[in-house]
Each structure stands twice: as structure tokens, then as C-alpha cells.
Amino acid sequence: xxxxxxxxxxxxxxxxxINTFFLRIGRQFAWIAIFLMVVVIMIQVFFRYVLNNALPxxxxxxxxxxxxxxGLIAPSAYRWGGFVSIDMLERFLPKIISSFLTLFLLxxxxxxxxxxxxxGLKHINAGWIFNSASIKIPFNLIGGKAEPIKLAWMYMSxxxxxxFLISVNIELILRNFLSNFTKLELPEDLDxxxxxxx
Numbered sequence: 612x613x614x615x616x617x618x619x620x621x622x623x624x625x626x627x628x629i630n631t632f633f634l635r636i637g638r639q640f641a642w643i644a645i646f647l648m649v650v651v652i653m654i655q656v657f658f659r660y661v662l663n664n665a666l667p668x669x670x671x672x673x674x675x676x677x678x679x680x681x682g683l684i685a686p687s688a689y690r691w692g693g694f695v696s697i698d699m700l701e702r703f704l705p706k707i708i709s710s711f712l713t714l715f716l717l718x719x720x721x722x723x724x725x726x727x728x729x730x731g732l733k734h735i736n737a738g739w740i741f742n743s744a745s746i747k748i749p750f751n752l753i754g755g756k757a758e759p760i761k762l763a764w765m766y767m768s769x770x771x772x773x774x775f776l777i778s779v780n781i782e783l784i785l786r787n788f789l790s791n792f793t794k795l796e797l798p799e800d801l802d803x804x805x806x807x808x809x
Contacts, residue, residue, distance in 0.1 A: 616793055623785040623797070630782055631802065633775065634690065637683035644680035648673050668745040675746065675765045682772030690779045691803045710791035717784045724777045731770035738763030 655669035688694055701709045742759035751757045789795050 616789070616795075619785055619789060620795065623782065623789060626778060626782040626785065627798075630686075630690065630775070630778055631800070634687045634779075635802065637775065638687055641680045641684040644676045644683070648676040648680065651676065668747075671743060671745045678765055678768040682768035683775075685772050686775035686779045687802075689776055690783070690800065707791075710787065714784065714787050714791075717780060717787060721777065721780045721784065724773055724780060728770055728773045728777065731766070731773055734766045735763045735770060738766040 651669045651673045655666060655673075658669075659665040701712060704712065739761050741762045743762055743765070744759075747757040747759045749757050786797055790797050
């Protein structure tokens with residue numbers, strides 16, 4: 612095994628461990644976010660249709676939770692091949708050409724994600740200017756004044772999710788290259804295997 616392959620294998624193993632760790636945490640927060648989102652929506656349904664008195668904050672809180680849930684779960688879905696894709700061409704092509712095509716598409720995706728990260732960071736900068744219309748930190752409960760949160764905290768879900776997507780994308784590029792163009796046997800994602808057996 613030459614030095615280049617050893618280096619790539621080391622980077623792959625490092626990224627695989629880092630991604631596994633952080634994506635597990637992200638999934639746990641995503642489950643919590645979707646649970647809270649359902650609770651908030653049910654509260655709004657109760658107040659709107661039973662008490663005929665809609666609250667001002669549940670819609671925005673549900674949107675906040677949905678954005679963070681998406682940003683935290685998307686990297687796991689990407690890693691496990693859970694995104695919608697058309698793979699007919701890939702299946703009909705010879706294995707070596709299919710591997711090159713997959714590698715090429717992953718590299719294109721990496722460039723798109725980098726552009727998305729840049730746009731997401733610009734969006735956060737604008738978010739520090741504007742306050743949420745209805746979500747406030749209830750400092751009034753301890754004698755202070757309720758402070759509206761900045762929209763940047765909501766927008767931050769985009770670059771956070773994209774950073775993890777970039778990390779997963781690089782892992783997938785390395786996995787594709789090492790498994791198809793060397794004789795190395797790479798370990799499968801244990802979390803995906805557990806999910807498939809449940």
C-alpha cells in the first residue's frame with residue numbers, strides 16, 4: 612500500500628468516526644425537534660379550533676424547529692443514500708464507469724455544498740439584524756423584559772447542516788474511491804445496519 616492510499620485511508624477512517632459521532636448527536640436533537648414541533652402544532656390547533664383564540668408564537672416556533680430538524684437529519688439521510696435520486700443509468704453502466712460517474716457526481720455535489728455554505732453564512736449575517744416577530748426569551752418571568760430572539764438562530768440551521776453534509780460528502784468520495792479503485796474492504800456504517808435490521 613503506497614503512501615497516498617495510506618493517507619486517504621487515514622483521512623477516511625478519521626472522517627468516518629467524526630461523522631458517526633456527530634450525526635448520532637444530530638439525530639437525537641432532530642427527534643426531539645420533531646417531537647416538540649408536533650406538540651407546538653397541537654397546542655395551536657387546540658387554541659385555534661377549541662378555544663377560538665390562536666396564539667401568536669406556535670407557527671414561528673414550529674418553523675424554527677422544522678428548520679433545525681432538517682439541518683440535523685439531512686446529513687444522516689445523505690450518508691445512508693436516503694435522498695431522492697435517479698439511479699437507472701448508474702445500474703445499467705459497467706461497474707467501473709458507474710464508479711467514475713458516482714465519483715464525479717459527488718465532486719459536483721461538494722462544489723454545490725460549498726456554494727450553499729457561503730450563501731448560508733451570508734443569510735445568517737442578515738439574520739442578526741432582524742428579530743423574531745413572536746419568539747421571545749421570557750426574561751419577564753424573572754423581573755426583566757422579554758427579549759425577541761434574532762432570526763439568525765433560525766437561519767443557522769442551514770450552514771450547520773451544510774457543514775455536516777460537506778463532511779459526509781468528503782467521506783463518501785473517499786469511500787467510493789477506496790472501495791472501487793483499491794482492493795481495500797471498508798467497514799459499513801453500523802448505524803445504518805442497525806436501522807435496516809429493525
